[in-house]
Amino acid sequence: MNLIVNGSEVEIVSPPLTPLLHVLRDELDITGPKAGCQQGGCGTCTVLIDGEPRRSCLTAVAAVDGASITTIEGVGQAEELSAVQAAFYKHYAAQCGFCTPGMVLAATALIERKGGPVERDEVLEALGGHYCRCTGYVKIIDAVMAASRGEVDSVDDLPVPEPGQPEVLPKGSPA
Amino acid sequence: MAKHHGRGFATIEYPTGMNQNGDPSQAWIKLKPDGRVDVFSGTVDIGQGSKTVHTQIVADALGVPYDWVTMDNTNTDSSAVCTGTFASRGTFIGGNAVRLAAEKVRERILDIASKELEIDPSDLDIEDGEVIARGAPQKKINVADVAGAATYNYGELISGSSTALKPFADVDDATGQVEIEPHSAISYAACVADVEVDDETGEVVVQKLVQVYDVGRAINPTLVEGQIEGGAIMGLGLGLLENSYPYYPSVKHRGGQFGAYLAPALRDMPEIDNVIIENPSADGPFGAKAIGEMANNAQPPAIANAIFDAVGVWLTEMPATPDRVLEALAAKREPTRDGKRVVFDEHLSLKAVSANQGEGFFGVEA
Ligand code: FES
Ligand code: FES
Numbered sequence: 001m002n003l004i005v006n007g008s009e010v011e012i013v014s015p016p017l018t019p020l021l022h023v024l025r026d027e028l029d030i031t032g033p034k035a036g037c038q039q040g041g042c043g044t045c046t047v048l049i050d051g052e053p054r055r056s057c058l059t060a061v062a063a064v065d066g067a068s069i070t071t072i073e074g075v076g077q078a079e080e081l082s083a084v085q086a087a088f089y090k091h092y093a094a095q096c097g098f099c100t101p102g103m104v105l106a107a108t109a110l111i112e113r114k115g116g117p118v119e120r121d122e123v124l125e126a127l128g129g130h131y132c133r134c135t136g137y138v139k140i141i142d143a144v145m146a147a148s149r150g151e152v153d154s155v156d157d158l159p160v161p162e163p164g165q166p167e168v169l170p171k172g173s174p175a
Numbered sequence: 176m177a178k179h180h181g182r183g184f185a186t187i188e189y190p191t192g193m194n195q196n197g198d199p200s201q202a203w204i205k206l207k208p209d210g211r212v213d214v215f216s217g218t219v220d221i222g223q224g225s226k227t228v229h230t231q232i233v234a235d236a237l238g239v240p241y242d243w244v245t246m247d248n249t250n251t252d253s254s255a256v257c258t259g260t261f262a263s264r265g266t267f268i269g270g271n272a273v274r275l276a277a278e279k280v281r282e283r284i285l286d287i288a289s290k291e292l293e294i295d296p297s298d299l300d301i302e303d304g305e306v307i308a309r310g311a312p313q314k315k316i317n318v319a320d321v322a323g324a325a326t327y328n329y330g331e332l333i334s335g336s337s338t339a340l341k342p343f344a345d346v347d348d349a350t351g352q353v354e355i356e357p358h359s360a361i362s363y364a365a366c367v368a369d370v371e372v373d374d375e376t377g378e379v380v381v382q383k384l385v386q387v388y389d390v391g392r393a394i395n396p397t398l399v400e401g402q403i404e405g406g407a408i409m410g411l412g413l414g415l416l417e418n419s420y421p422y423y424p425s426v427k428h429r430g431g432q433f434g435a436y437l438a439p440a441l442r443d444m445p446e447i448d449n450v451i452i453e454n455p456s457a458d459g460p461f462g463a464k465a466i467g468e469m470a471n472n473a474q475p476p477a478i479a480n481a482i483f484d485a486v487g488v489w490l491t492e493m494p495a496t497p498d499r500v501l502e503a504l505a506a507k508r509e510p511t512r513d514g515k516r517v518v519f520d521e522h523l524s525l526k527a528v529s530a531n532q533g534e535g536f537f538g539v540e541a
Contacts, residue, residue, distance in 0.1 A: 037433040092397045095405065096222030124441045134222050135408040136401060137444050 001065045005030065006074030016062030021045045023061045024071060032072035032101045036131070043130030046102035047071050053106045053126075072101035075108060084108050086155045087147035088140075095134035102130050107144040118148040176375040180382075183480025184367045189469035191360040191459075192264040192341075199340040200264070201255035202272040204233065204280050206333040208326040210304065210319030212237065212244045212280075217257030218269035219248065223467060224398035225265040229273045231394055232460050236277035237284070238301030239318055255336070263465035266394065267360060270460035271339035279335025287329060288321045360456035362464040363389040366410070366473035369445075370481040374504055377497030379482060381411050383446040384474060391456045391464030399466070403449045406470020412439040413471060414478035415494050 001012040005028060014023045021038070024030045024047070036044035038057045045057040048070035076082035081089060084107050094100040110118060110126040118126075123144045132140060146152050192198055202216040214233050220226035226246050234241045248254055257269055285296040288306035292299070298309050306321060308314035325331040344353045369383040384407045393399045413419070416437040422428035455462025475493045483489050488503035 039433050041434045092401055094222075095224070095401060124444070128441050131438060131440060133438065134401075135405045135439065137408060137439075137441050138404045138447055139401060141441070141444075 001061060003061070003064070003066070004068040006070060012061055014061060017060045019057050020047070020049075020059040020061050020064060020069070021056035024056060024069070030071050030073055034098055034101060036098070041129075041131075042099075043102045043106065043127075044099055046105050046130070048105055048109055051109065051112065053109045070105070072104060075104060081155050082108065083150065083152055084111065084144065084147045087143040087152040089155050090152055091139045091143035091146065093136055093139040093143040095132075095136050099130060099132040099134070103127060103132070103140055106130060107147065110144070111148045114148065116148065118145060120145065177373075179372045179374060179485040180369070181372065181481040181483065181485025182367065182369050183477045183482070183484050184365060185473045185476035185480060186365045187363070187469055187473045189263065189362050189364070189466070189472070191262075191267045191362065191456075191465040193258070193262050197341065197343060198258050198264070198268065199338050200257040200269040200272040201336065201338045202269075202276040203255050203336040204273070204276045204334060206280060206284070206318075206322045206325070208323050210239070210243065210317065210322040212239060214244060214246045214248075214273060214276075215250075215254050216246070216248050216269060216273055217251075217254040218265050218272075219257070219260045221260055223260075223265065223402055224395060225260065225269060227398060228266055228394050229270055232270050233273050233277045235461065236274050237281050237318075239304045243304065243318075255338075261468075263362075263467035263469065265465065265467060266463050267456075267459050267465040268339045270394075270463060271458070272337055274460040275337035275339065276335045279337060280333055281335075283325075283331070283333045283335065284318060284321050287325050287331070287333070288316050290329075291316050291321065291324055359458045360391060360464040362391065362466050362469060363454075364466065364469060364473055366407070366477040368414075368474065368477040368481045370478060370485055372482055372485040372500065374486055377500035377504070379415055379478070379495050379497075379500060381415065381443075381445045381478060381481075383448070384411065384477075385448045385450070386470075386473075387450040387452060388466055388470075389452040389454045389464065390466055391459050392453050392462035393451050394461060394463050396451060399451060400449055402466060402470050403451070404447055406466075406472075407447055407449075407474055408439050408444065410471035410474025411443065411445065411478070412437075413493060414475040415439075415496075416443070417494055 003010055003012055010028060012023055014027050021033055021035060024033050033047050033056050034044035036042035040055050040058045045055055046053050047056045049064055049067050076085045084104050088094055088104060106127050120141060123141050200218060202214060204212060204214050206212055212233060216229060218225050218229060226248055230241060230244045230246045233244050281301060284301060284306065285299050288299055289296040292308065292314055294308050294314065300307050300309055301318065304318050305315045306318060322333060325333045344355045346353050365387045367385040368381055371380045371382055386403050386407050388403055390399050416439060420428040456464045478495060479490050482495055486504060488507050490499055490503055492499065
């Protein structure tokens with residue numbers, strides 16, 4: 001089986017009925033999709049399959065053979081956050097961050113689909129199946145609406161990783 | 176059969192930290208030769224933002240820019256001891272630890288700057304990374320130069336450590352009693368809930384929640400607002416949807432499937448309004464108190480009161496599920512005791528529907 005994950009084609013060796021979530025996390029080491037409930041109930045494992053938000057915990061990898069998968073790692077870059085990511089950053093829409101990858105992907109798909117400003121009710125509908133246990137719904141709704149209206153300035157004060165560094169570290173981190 | 180509207184409120188006071196003997200949080204801060212600041216503390220940020228807030232506290236206490244400060248709080252080898260992120264102690268106790276350590280570092284910076292500038296330390300201030308002579312702002316030295324001088328000229332590693340701790344109290348041998356000071360800081364809050372109750376289905380919808388929180392000092396207003404909003408929605412969950420299982424892991428005290436345990440989702444969101452009151456505490460860092468745990472406590476009783484206002488029944492057990500509301504409404508319509516109909520009376524009915532038959536409950540005289 002093959003998948004196009006965040007733009008690169010990869011061959012998959014996991015058994016065909018392995019949930020896409022585990023293929024991404026365990027075989028490909030892409031840990032943006034989170035394993036929350038693994039029953040389809042929380043939304044943290046959401047990825048975009050051919051542009052549509054889907055629960056990767058309930059998707060057998062064989063069912064999406066050849067599809068194009070976008071995880072949070074494929075949305076924006078540390079140097080240039082996507083509009084939705086920048087809006088989440090500016091609006092403090094992440095607390096612990098566990099729900100954030102799923103929320104951002106579902107919001108990205110919603111804004112893409114709508115192609116313009118989204119209403120509060122559309123956000124409630126599109127993100128209704130995503131739990132935020134922290135629970136930052138107020139700021140998440142604000143962020144998604146602001147992103148859809150193009151109201152968010154780009155973020156340029158984020159630390160950028162050195163080549164080969166695994167993750168973005170806070171400024172001046174001793175690690 | 177109709178929808179009824181009601182409004183209820185609840186107030187709460189809540190202590191900060193464990194308020195027991197001990198309960199330490201420690202911090203250690205060192206200044207690198209370029210003036211940048213490394214903080215080692217053990218307070219874990221679980222999303223409430225303590226890492227940001229502690230960084231702000233250190234930056235403010237030292238007088239250096241926020242992004243000069245690096246908080247290393249997740250390394251269990253290098254970090255100082257913190258009793259934990261619980262009991263609303265992060266900002267107050269953990270924050271005090273980093274503040275006190277930063278004050279010691281500040282003193283050392285001023286001492287060395289005073290040698291370099293030949294001005295008494297008591298006449299110096301640190302602002303935005305520069306040590307400035309009070310009243311003579313042209314006389315100044317950058318904190319980075321002070322740190323460099325400390326390292327290369329004076330052979331000193333500028334550092335400071337501190338512990339925020341409630342000292343152990345003596346046990347009175349005669350009585351076995353322990354005298355401990357009262358809580359270091361008490362936070363106060365109120366919540367107002369507007370609900371709509373459907374007397375046919377028993378469904379309760381929370382339409383609006385207003386939170387008023389005395390936080391002492393909002394070190395980071397957006398983050399504290401995030402805690403208040405998050406707590407409000409958690410409180411809504413406790414009021415309407417979520418069971419608690421106090422005897423978990425007893426088999427009778429656990430939820431079923433993930434999907435059967437309801438927690439608030441976006442569609443349950445009421446209109447939310449928050450008011451942050453700053454009523455500084457004498458002991459907190461920059462006057463801050465703590466609201467971590469209290470943030471979800473006032474909503475369930477406010478919702479219960481609003482339901483009473485709407486349909487005149489007291490729910491004495493949360494969450495206010497449709498079943499419980501309908502049961503209470505039925506009991507109000509036709510109060511029974513030992514299977515006999517009894518005459519309805521507003522006050523007596525409180526007893527009839529309460530869980531313990533009114534024993535010592537509302538103190539209503541029969
Ligand atoms: S992990 Fe897939 S929906 Fe919860
Ligand atoms: S930010 Fe913690 S679950 Fe949403």
